[in-house]
Amino acid sequence: MQYQSTRGASPAVAAAGAISRGICPDGGLYVPDTIPRLSQEAIAGLTGASYSERAAAILGYYLDDFSKEEIELVANKAYGGAAFSDGGVAPLRRLNAATSFMELWHGPTCAFKDVALQALPSLLAMSLRKINEPRKACVLTATSGDTGKAALEGFRDAPNAGIFVFYPRDGVSEIQKLQMTSQEGSNVGVMAVEGNFDDAQTGVKAIFADEGLRAQLDAAGYFLSSANSINCGRLLPQIAYYVSAYCDMITSGELKPGEELVFAVPTGNFGNILAAWYAGEMGVPIRRLVCASNKNDVLTQFINTGVYDSNRPFYSTVSPSMDILVSSNLERLLFELSDKDSGAVSEYMRALSGTGRYEVADSVKSRLLGAFYGGYCTEEDTKSTIAETFRNNGYLIDTHTAVAYKVLRDYREANGDGTPAVVVSTASPFKFCGSVLDALGVAHGPDGVDLIEELARATGCPVPAPLARLGEKQPRFTGCVPVGAMAGAVRDFLQLR
Numbered sequence: 001m002q003y004q005s006t007r008g009a010s011p012a013v014a015a016a017g018a019i020s021r022g023i024c025p026d027g028g029l030y031v032p033d034t035i036p037r038l039s040q041e042a043i044a045g046l047t048g049a050s051y052s053e054r055a056a057a058i059l060g061y062y063l064d065d066f067s068k069e070e071i072e073l074v075a076n077k078a079y080g081g082a083a084f085s086d087g088g089v090a091p092l093r094r095l096n097a098a099t100s101f102m103e104l105w106h107g108p109t110c111a112f113k114d115v116a117l118q119a120l121p122s123l124l125a126m127s128l129r130k131i132n133e134p135r136k137a138c139v140l141t142a143t144s145g146d147t148g149k150a151a152l153e154g155f156r157d158a159p160n161a162g163i164f165v166f167y168p169r170d171g172v173s174e175i176q177k178l179q180m181t182s183q184e185g186s187n188v189g190v191m192a193v194e195g196n197f198d199d200a201q202t203g204v205k206a207i208f209a210d211e212g213l214r215a216q217l218d219a220a221g222y223f224l225s226s227a228n229s230i231n232c233g234r235l236l237p238q239i240a241y242y243v244s245a246y247c248d249m250i251t252s253g254e255l256k257p258g259e260e261l262v263f264a265v266p267t268g269n270f271g272n273i274l275a276a277w278y279a280g281e282m283g284v285p286i287r288r289l290v291c292a293s294n295k296n297d298v299l300t301q302f303i304n305t306g307v308y309d310s311n312r313p314f315y316s317t318v319s320p321s322m323d324i325l326v327s328s329n330l331e332r333l334l335f336e337l338s339d340k341d342s343g344a345v346s347e348y349m350r351a352l353s354g355t356g357r358y359e360v361a362d363s364v365k366s367r368l369l370g371a372f373y374g375g376y377c378t379e380e381d382t383k384s385t386i387a388e389t390f391r392n393n394g395y396l397i398d399t400h401t402a403v404a405y406k407v408l409r410d411y412r413e414a415n416g417d418g419t420p421a422v423v424v425s426t427a428s429p430f431k432f433c434g435s436v437l438d439a440l441g442v443a444h445g446p447d448g449v450d451l452i453e454e455l456a457r458a459t460g461c462p463v464p465a466p467l468a469r470l471g472e473k474q475p476r477f478t479g480c481v482p483v484g485a486m487a488g489a490v491r492d493f494l495q496l497r
């Protein structure tokens, strides 16, 4: 299988090349040139398999330049060991006859990004070997909270990579901050940046464009790489849990083979829900994908009108991992829905960077509306959904998951659709203790690790093991730099002067 650019001006490459490069030289994103179609028998054959076997099977369809043994090694290392020992990789939790939650936060950092980022480092290491890249990867990431920690855990002590994470000093929760600053490992670095997430992101982009620094890195045996969700090495492992959820629904009798289901996904950069769309193309019978946004409802507008307009205020919400105005992975969907028209996609992206806005063709609009329902959830509704779900069902959900559940209910009301649904639960509520306690109407102390115990006491819910240990951890990385000093921080990290 070859991976081609959504913008059509870079040559197609095998999976190893796409994973090593991350982004295409022409600025586009790599997409597989065909989406494998599975028979219902092939899918049913996975119902008896473990999660890591399911993941290996799905990855195998896309990574045909990897051996079966290599793929099994990746899946086993990511999902077969201790990383997800606390509850499994993607367990379903049934709320009522029509609704289940897929809990993707039983990994080391308690958010769904672990699922892909536990697999990416081995995928990257194998890819670099395949393309005979002798240099080490210097993985640079700007994070609004969850990606940074998940990437640090994934890459810690990886033999052929170093990882350096920048987070906005004023843009992450105290718990997220301590998760990152206390990171263990010999090849990791973490630095706060003065400013917000956009400032940190701008700084990282400037480093990627810094020819002087790149040459210096090259001389020291490094090249720059990224752990962002535009790398197809993050997208592919996410397809597996949608197939897995369908298998589990069949095993539990909630679905008969071939029966349709709905997925509701709390969406930011569009990576997670795009993986669901791929699972549908592969043969999982998905009736509709519910694309849930918070108050930053640019995707809701887009799905309903075909106009993507990022010229709007940016809101900081209680579901910060979805606070985003430009959803990068949407480019891949546009490519597929326009029948791989890279010219059209290039036009849309040119308009987006020029004016912040584009409008898709009518044919794309109608296919978009056929596959997706777009809705958003206010801050008040996020909190009342958490409170109601806990009161009525004794089930505690985090702020991001609450957005998806609320929008699913809106979808059901608007469409009278009673199809069984799976809400994708993307983070443990204990990652966002302050907001969850607020939602439950419990008065609490200032944001910090102490709130973990307060939330456990208020709800009787068990604290995930990685967060229970957080209080004992000491920060290792206490530095903070202005945006202009970020490149210098990378030089120091790699001891380049």
Ligand SMILES: *Cc1c(COP(=O)(O)O)cnc(C)c1O
Pocket: 111, 112, 113, 146, 147, 229, 266, 267, 268, 269, 270, 271, 272, 273, 321, 322, 400, 426, 427
């Ligand atoms: C990253 C994240 C999201 C958004 O996922 P995308 O793939 O960016 O759409 C939702 N919830 C949580 C908790 C996250 O960390």
